[in-house]
Amino acid sequence: MKGCIIFCAYLFAYFxxxxxxxxxxxxxxxxxxxxxxxNMPVISSAQxxxxxxxxxxxxxxxxDGITFYMVATDMNVAKNxxxxxxxxxxxxxxxxxxxxxxxxxxxxxxxxxSAVSKVWAPQTIYDPQKRKYMIYWSMSYGNGPIxxxxxxxxxxxxxxxxxxxxxxxxxxNTTCLDGDIIFKEGKYHLFFKATGEHxxxxxxxxxxxxxxxxxxxxxxxxxxxxxxxxxxxxxxNSDTCILMYDVYKTGKYQFTQSRDLENFTVIDNxxxxxxxxxxxxxxxxxxxxxNALMSKWFK
Numbered sequence: 001m002k003g004c005i006i007f008c009a010y011l012f013a014y015f016x017x018x019x020x021x022x023x024x025x026x027x028x029x030x031x032x033x034x035x036x037x038x039n040m041p042v043i044s045s046a047q048x049x050x051x052x053x054x055x056x057x058x059x060x061x062x063x064d065g066i067t068f069y070m071v072a073t074d075m076n077v078a079k080n081x082x083x084x085x086x087x088x089x090x091x092x093x094x095x096x097x098x099x100x101x102x103x104x105x106x107x108x109x110x111x112x113x114s115a116v117s118k119v120w121a122p123q124t125i126y127d128p129q130k131r132k133y134m135i136y137w138s139m140s141y142g143n144g145p146i147x148x149x150x151x152x153x154x155x156x157x158x159x160x161x162x163x164x165x166x167x168x169x170x171x172x173n174t175t176c177l178d179g180d181i182i183f184k185e186g187k188y189h190l191f192f193k194a195t196g197e198h199x200x201x202x203x204x205x206x207x208x209x210x211x212x213x214x215x216x217x218x219x220x221x222x223x224x225x226x227x228x229x230x231x232x233x234x235x236x237n238s239d240t241c242i243l244m245y246d247v248y249k250t251g252k253y254q255f256t257q258s259r260d261l262e263n264f265t266v267i268d269n270x271x272x273x274x275x276x277x278x279x280x281x282x283x284x285x286x287x288x289x290x291n292a293l294m295s296k297w298f299k
Contacts, residue, residue: 005065007236007284011096011293013057013070014280017251020053020076021045025275026293030235030242030282031255031267035275036297048089048101051076056178056229056279058123062133068093069157071122071135074103088122088137092157096289097296102158106139110163115141121178121229121279124153127209133157134209136167138177145175148192150210168204168213172196178279181209182232182241182261188213189261191220191230191243201230201245203261221245222256222266229279232261236284242267246279253277 012025012033021041025033036042045054053076060069074087087105107114122137136150148168154161167190170176174196181190187205190213194202200219206212220243221227229246235257243264244255255271256264285293 005286008287009285009290010233010236010282011059011285011289012277012280012282013059014275014277015055015057015072016276017278020055020078022054022057022070022072023275023277023280024293024297025273025277026285026290027282030233031270032272033275035273036293039275042297043091043099043101048091048099048103049074049076050087050103050105051080051085053077053079054089056121058121058180058231058281059283060124060126060133061283063126063128063131066094068096069124069133070099071124071137073120073122074105075120083117086116086119088119088135090135090153090157090159096285096293104159106164109160113141113164117142118146120146123180123281125181125183125209127152129209132161135160136179136181138179139164140175145173146177148176148179148190165210167210168192170194171215171217178229180231180281182234184234184241184261189232191232193228193230199226201227201243216262218262220256220264221254222264223247223254225250225252227254231279231281233282233284242282244282246277248278251276 010027022043024036027033054072057072070091075085086107091099093099118140120138133153140146149164150167151160179192201221204213227245258264
């Protein structure tokens with residue numbers, strides 16, 4: 001990352017249960033969020049997707065500090081159901097306002113993977129060793145278990161340059177999905193939703209980005225309700241991280257915090273939102289970037 005960037009705010013990218021589109025919200029402290037554009041989409045799903053809907057947006061600041069990358073599931077549940085999507089949407093921006101977009105259909109891009117039935121919840125992380133952006137997502141073949149795969153994006157972030165490979169191998173070959181990676185103290189921490197006998201949000205840790213993840217078989221969510229779509233981010237000027245997730249059956253979104261990424265405490269009493277998000281992600285932004293977003297979309 002070039003230069004010294006001073007972060008003073010946060011951008012929350014999400015979708016809602018009623019609208020499979022990308023929405024933005026802004027916060028000054030990481031706890032209190034206000035929807036932009038009156039909680040209406042900031043990007044048209046009809047213009048960027050093959051299905052007419054997008055879900056699970058993940059946003060990332062690039063290694064140069066000034067370019068932004070966003071990926072989302074190309075999916076319209078009302079139209080196509082849960083097992084018919086094979087694509088993701090790749091977006092790139094220099095200002096968080098104007099975005100170039102490209103659709104990647106896994107079955108079309110990789111004909112050998114024509115049996116793919118689900119392509120869900122893509123995310124992006126920068127690989128400093130390869131100096132490339134790695135996209136990882138949940139994927140299944142036919143009625144088989146959902147697993148977390150990865151591939152590297154091409155230079156222009158318009159498609160995938162390498163074939164998908166499995167990123168995490170769950171014990172018992174059980175379904176795991178909604179991966180989210182954070183790098184802390186020399187380790188890559190992969191948070192994900194586990195299924196099977198002891199389901200919930202768990203993490204696997206490795207000192208390498210693309211291999212060697214070892215499961216810590218401990219449920220991290222602080223609720224007995226079913227959860228999915230975990231997202232973790234670091235607070236500005238702090239060693240505290242916030243883990244949030246979608247309590248999807250009750251329409252709630254829970255926030256927890258931790259300093260060691262092992263023990264999490266519920267902080268719902270500190271959180272305020274004038275919207276009801278589904279699976280989303282948060283990044284830190286500067287005052288200039290916050291002002292540009294407010295100028296464009298605050299109504």
